[in-house]
Amino acid sequence: MTPVDGPVDLHSDAAAQAHDIAVARKDILRIATAGSVDDGKSTLIGRLLYDSKAVFEDQYEAVERASKGDYVDLALLTDGLRAEREQGITIDVAYRYFSTPRRTFILADTPGHVQYTRNMVTGASTADLAIVLVDARKGMLEQSRRHAFLASLLRVPHLVVAVNKMDLVDWSETTYEAIRDEFTAFAAKLSIPDLTVVPISALNGDNVVTRSENTPWYEGPSLLHHLEHVHVASDRNLVDARFPVQYVIRPQSDAHHDYRGYAGRVASGVLRTGDEVQVLPSGLTTTIAGIDGPRGPVDEAFPPMSVTVRLTDDLDVSRGDLICRPANAPRATQDLDAMVCWMADEPLRPRQRLAIKHTTRSVRAMVKDVVYRLDVNTLHRDQEAGDLGLNDIGRVMLRTTQPLFVDDYARNRATGRFILVDEATNATVGAGMLVAP
Template identity: 85%
Template sequence: MAAPIDVHSAVAEAAAEIAHARKDILRIATAGSVDDGKSTLIGRLLFDSKAVFEDQYAAIERASRGDYVDLALLTDGLRAEREQGITIDVAYRYFSTPRRTFILADTPGHVQYTRNMVTGASTADLAIVLVDARKGMVEQSRRHAFLASLLRVPHLVVAVNKMDLVDWSEEVFERIRDEFSAFATKLDVPDLTVVPISALQGDNVVTRSANMPWYEGTSLLHHLEHVHVASDRNLVDTRFPVQYVIRPQSDAFHDYRGYAGRVAAGVLRPGDEVQVLPSGLTTTIAGIDGPDGPVDAAFPPMSVTVRLSDDLDVSRGDLICRPHNAPQVTQDLDALVCWMADTPLVPRMRLAVKHTTRTVRAMVKELQYRLDVNTLHRETDAPQLGLNDIGRVRLRTTQPLFVDDYHRNRVTGRFILIDEATNATVGAGMLTPAG
C-alpha cells in the first residue's frame, strides 16, 4: 500500500520551486487618482534602483521643468501624456534588484480610463494605490481599491504620497491609514500595507526616511522585495489549457506528439493520471518537455509541452486536468464584466468569448445589474453597460467552456469578449458566484 501524500508539504515544496523558477518575479500595478504621483513613484523606483541608463536620465533632465528632474517622464511616453501631465495608457516597465525581478504596470487614474486600470491589474500579484496626503482618500482611491479587490489582487499597498507637502505629519498619515483600513473592511483584501512616502524626493521609497522617524515600518521597495507571493498560486487544481499541438514533420521525430501550453494551476509530473476535456478520456503523462529539455514537474506559470501515453484526439482549446478534480463544464457564464467599448453592451448582443486557449461564440442572455464602483450599489434597472461600466452579465455560449470561479483560479476564471466584426476586445469578464 502506497504511503499517504503530505499535501501541505507538497504544496510548500511546489511554491518554493515556483519562486525559484520565476526568479521571483513580482507583477505590480499602480493605481490612484490623477496627480497622486504614480508615474513619479515608478520613475523614482527605477532611478533609485539603478535601472535608468545615463542617456535616459539626461533626456528627461533636459525635458523637465522646474527644480526637480521629472521622473514621471520615464513612464509617460505618449505625447498627449506629456502635454497634459497625466497617464492615459498602461505603461509597463521592468527592473530588478538582487532579490527580485519586477514588472510594473503604470495604470491611468482618470475615470474614463477605468478599463486600462482593469487591464493592468488583471495579472498583478500586488497593487499600489497612491493617495495624495493633502487630499486624503478621494473617489478614485476607493474605485481603484475596489477594482483591485474585484480582480483578486492578493496584496494591496497604500502609498500615502507627498508627505513633504504636509510637513511629514504623523497625524495626517494616521488619519488616511485609518480611513482606508475602514473602507477595506468592506472589500476582500487579504493583505493590506500602508506606507508614507515622498515619490518626488525619494523618502521611504527605496530607503527609510529620516524625515519620518515616527514611522516604524519598512521602505516601499523593501516591502516589495519581501512580500510572499509564491503561495498565492493555485497548486491544487491541475489545469493545462492546450495552446498548440506539436507534431514535427521530420524522420527523427516522426513519433513525437506533444501538447504545448502554459500551466494555469496545479502541478504536472510524468506518470500522473490525467483527463482531457471535452472528450473526458483519461491517460497518463509520458513526459514533460521545457525549453531546455525534459523536466520532472511543471507548475504555474511554466510554458511546457506535455506528452501523453496514449494517442488521443487533443487539439487547441482542450484542457488537461485530473480525473477527480475537473473544472466546471458549462455553456452558461455568470460573470462580472468590465465593458471597454463605446458601443454599449445590451441583452441579445452576440459576441465571441475567448477563455484560456478556447474561443467560442456567445449571446448576452441578461444584464442583471450595473455596479456603482463608488458606492458599491447595484443598479438592477440598468438597460445597458456603457464604456468603463462594470456589471453582472449572463452569457450563453455555443460550445462548452471549462471554467473555475475567479477567486479559485484567476486564469480559468476569466475571459475576454470580442467583437466578431472588428476583432476588437470589447470586454473582460470574471466568473464569480452570484451574491
C-alpha cells in the first residue's frame, strides 16, 4: 500500500529521516479537537490525515466509494472509530496519528455533544494545543464557550479557533471578524495565553494546509503551518525536577546482581548525573549515580523521557515515591483543594470515600466538602450546590489517608492533577486539578 498523492511524502528518504529526527527530539505536538455537533470536526481531521499522507490508497478508495454526491467525504475516515464506540467499545476519545517532515502529531478526537464533557477533559488533559471548531453560519454557541473554558481550566497553552464552512457564507470577512472579536472577548475572561483564529473550509481544504485565494483579507498562516510552527518546548516545566517512581529494577542474573534502578517518566524538570536529589516521603538525600535510557546511558533526562535512575546510596525507594531536588520539593499534604470534573452517574457528595491516583501513588480519600458547582457557560459559581452530577465541574475539598506530593496545576500539570476511582468497581469517576490554597 502507498499513500495517496498529496503535499507530503513521508516515504521518501529525506522525509523519513526528518521524521526520525523529529521523533528523536520529542518534537511531538499533542492536539485535542473540540466543537459542537456538525461543525465539521470529522471533515477537518480527515482533511489533515489526507493532506499529510496518513491515508493509504485502499482507505481512500473505500471512502471514495462510500461518499455520496460529487465530492469525497473525508469525514468518513474517522467514522469507523465512531462506529466502534456505538458498538460498545469503551474508548471515548479516539486518537489519530500523522506526521509532516517538521513535526509528529497526536490528535485526540473528542466528542462534541454536551453530555460528553468528561471526554473533552480526558482528551485535553495532556494536550499542547486545542482546536475549537466554530460553524461560520452559527457563530459562537454554548458548546464553543464550554470547550474554550475547559481548555483554559486544563491549562492547554495554545488555543486555535477554526472558523469552518466559510464557503457557505461567501468568504465574508465581516462574519469572520465578528466571530473572532466575540471569541477574543470571551477568552479575555479566561487563562488563555495564546489564541489564534483561522478561517477555513475543511471540505475544500481552504487555509487548512495552504493559504487560500478565497481569503485575500486574511493575513495569518494556514492551520497546518501554525500547527507545525507553534512553539511548545517552553511550555514544559523544566525548573521543578519531579520523577515519580513507577518500578524498581533489580535483575536476578549474576552479571547484574548489584544493579538497582528506579524506572519512571520524568514529569518535569531536568535530572543529570551527579545531581543531589531527595527521595519522598523518606526525605533522605543522595546523588544520581547514572541515568539509563532505552538505548543506554544518558547524561540528562527531561520530560517526557522514560528512564531508569540509579542512586549513589542504597535507599529504600519503591513505587509511588518521588525523586526531586532538596531545595525545590513539592508540597506534601493530605488536604486537597481541587477543581473536579465528575464522570459518574451517581453524584459526588460530601463524606463519600474514594481512591485517588496521583502520578504513581495511590491513596484513599474522603470528600470533605463541595464548595461550589461551576456553570461553564456563564462561569457562575453555585455555592448552594451540595453535590456534583454527571459532567459537572466544581471545587471540591478532599482529605487523604496518606500525604501526596503535589504542585498547583497551573505550575505543573503532571503533579497537579489526579483521578478519582470508585473502590468497589475500580472505575474512574472523576478528574481533579489542584488549585492554589
